[in-house]
Amino acid sequence: MTSVAEKPPRQDVPPEPVRPTLRQRLSRWDVRFSPYLYIAPFFVVFGLTGLFPLLYTGYVSLFDWEIGDDDPKFIGLENFVTLLGDAQFWNAVVNTISIFVLSSGPQLVIAILLAALLSLRLRFPASWRVGILLPYSASLVALGIIFANLFGPRYGLVNAMLEAVGLDRVEWQANRFASHLAIATMVNWRWTGYNALIVLAAMQALPRDVYEAAVVDGAGAVRRFFSITLPMLKPTLIFVVVTSTIGGLQIFTEPKLFDAMPGSNNGGSQHQFQTLTLYLYQSAFEGFDLGYASAIAWLLFLLIVLIALVNFLITRRVAATTGLKR
Amino acid sequence: MRHLHKGVSFAIGLAVLGASLAACGGGSSGTSGDGRIELSIGTFTEFGYEDLITEYERLHPNIKITHHKTGEGGPYHQNLITKLAAGNGLEDVVAVEEGHFSDIIDKSSKFNDLTEIGPKDVTADRWLNWKYEAGKDKDGRLIGYGTDIGPLALCYRKDLLQAAGLPSDPEGVKSLFATWESYFAAGDQYVARTGGKAWFDASSQLYNSMVNQLETGYLDRNDNLTIETNPGIKAAWDRITGAIQRGQSAKLIAFGNEWKTGFQQGSFATTVCPSWMLGVVEENAGPGNAGKWAVTDAFPNGGGNWGGSYLTVPKQSQHPKEAAELAAWLTAPEQQLKAFQARGNFPSQTQALTSPQLLQQTEPYFGDTKVGQLYSEQAKKVTRAQYKGPGDGQIQENVTSPALQAVEQGTPPDQAWQQVVDEAKKIVQ
Secondary structure, eight states: OHHHHTSOGGGTSOOOOOOOOHHHHHHHHHHHHHHHHHHHHHHHHHIIIIIHHHHHHHHHTTEEOBTTOSSOEEOTTHHHHHHHTOHHHHHHHHHHHHHHHHHHHHHHHHHHHHHHHHTSOOSSHHHHHHHHHHHHHSOHHHHHHHHHHHTOTTTOHHHHHHHHTTOOOOOTTTSHHHHHHHHHHHHHHHHHHHHHHHHHHHHHTSOHHHHHHHHHTTOOHHHHIIIIIHHHTHHHHHHHHHHHHHHHHTOOHHHHHHSSSTTOOSOSTTSTTOOHHHHHHHHHHTSOBHHHHHHHHHHHHHHHHHHHHHHHHHHHHHHHHHHHOO | OHHHHHHHHHHHHHHHHHHHHHHHHHOSSSBOTTSOEEEEEEEESOOOOHHHHHHHHHHOTTEEEEEEEESOHHHHHHHHHHHHHHTOOOOSEEEEEGGGHHHHHHTGGGBOOHHHHSOTTOOGGGBOHHHHHHTBOTTSOBOEEEOBOOBEEEEEEHHHHHHTTOOOSHHHHHHHTSSHHHHHHHHHHHHHHTTSOEEESOHHHHHHHHHHTSSSOSBOTTOOBOTTTOHHHHHHHHHHHHHHHTTOBOOOOTTSHHHHHHHHHTOEEEEEEETTHHHHHHHHHOGGGTTTEEEESOOTTSOOBOOOEEEEOBTTOSOHHHHHHHHHHHTSHHHHHHHHHHHOOOBOBHHHHTOHHHHTOOBGGGTTBOHHHHHHHHHHHOOOOOOOOTTHHHHIIIIIHHHHHHHHTTOOHHHHHHHHHHHHHHHOO
């Protein structure tokens, strides 16, 4: 059938596209791009105040850059090399992690237990909930000053009480571990209630029917807590762990105010409780060494990412295994 | 038509943005709408300049002054360094405290030489010689006009010295406070007779005073670290750590919380007293201890100075000449006396030091001692200002003071000295 073959090819060609009018194009762009425009302000602000400083800090860290230097010298990775061989830096890393572990660990456990308690039927539930949040609403600086007073080695209340019950007084600032404990207490005092409320909110959103089924199956309160509550809280716990990692590793005000020397960034007479942020601040604004401080900032950033990642994995694993328990 | 409209509005938006940015850049200083020259001055804590500035504006109708006051010295000076680095944002007249002056001298190229731009009738003989000399950079350019000073004396608890059987009247204690040797010997007696009570409050206060009296400080004039080669520094270290080990120190940290408690509880008998410290002692010890504290015009090994400020004119200033005139006027003896009366800032000007107003000044809390005359005498005992290289203040704040605290916490002095040497080297590389 040649006639078929001879069909003019014209009909197989799709109709020539009609150029859309400008208005049509605008409305198509509107659908495609407007959502991005709506969320753009956040990213613009984040870019200006978050991303740009982050990248610029990385750039500065490659220079021997003193505050007020007219022409900083490019030295490549030398700041990082010096930093990795700097005993004071590693001391600060250990202090930071130690204070972080001493605060975040107990904080999480207590927060979850508090939340479990608060989710029971209590009289005046609102006042209990407000009560545990009160420390969070107090000014951090005021808390710092009060706690520094309480832990004062000579005239502090804590030592007076220790002596009253016949124990030895503790050198809260001279002893490295004791100083970490005191600072962690400060952090826990402030943040436990806040985390407890977040966990509580998540707890109350858990579906009741699962619990009812468990009760029917004869599971006790403890079993219900470990086998239902904890696994189902997983997303919330991950959130709490990641935020407390970020906050805990950047701890600054508490150790700064804890120092007996007013305004000091030394973190104790032998840097017993100098954290990374304190060392960073000291390098930048007392030593005027912006390059070095930027290098510290970047390593701190990497450390936070690393630990947040580890915590994330651990939390997922822990929550998952408790869920699998039969 | 519609999209043309959009284009137009976009162009207008850009134009507005550009104009406002331009306004930001140019509007910070200069002349005000009514043609007056606008000057700004930055100070921290209390300089007592409020009334003086109004007076200056009255005397100079063509000048309008903005006064920026910061409550605390620490953040003020950090801000200063940052704005100095940024190249703009600083006031026309900028006050700098003595302890931070070495950092400023390090960047003296960013400041005007006041002998060049300042009024010609302002000469060196206005100030105590050492104060004037300390306002210069290494090339001899005058960076700051001296405002106030802090001559050193010793404060002591009359009742505690008496109870320990030591002389306690102002003349009697002078022999105790004649030299560092006699001072620490008296300390040993005091400790022995009181059954182990502390002689002084904070070791760094004394140690810093001793180091300040040396010919050369932590850095020599070439900005080399002298800490290992300067025998005076190690001698002062051995002397103070020896006293700590013999129980003379109350082991308090100056200006810390427990230090204040120590004042109230009378846990030490003597303390270093620059002129501005009298008010601090009164505030800390409280009315309950009124009349117990005394001050005498004696300081071990002569005199010394602690504190005081300078007025500088950074090169950023749009009106350096007018700014220098203002700074010169504010630091003239007459004005500095008024500031002294307003806020107790002890003047550094020779004429002011002989003024009857100053010499008549008494202090009721210290048994109506003629403190004006006393500190005036102490100021004359200072012969020269030690050269402070860059990093000097940092060594004092972040190296020697913490190391002394470590000794008080039980670290052996030799080990703490090694800490001093290592960390000082890290600061001065």
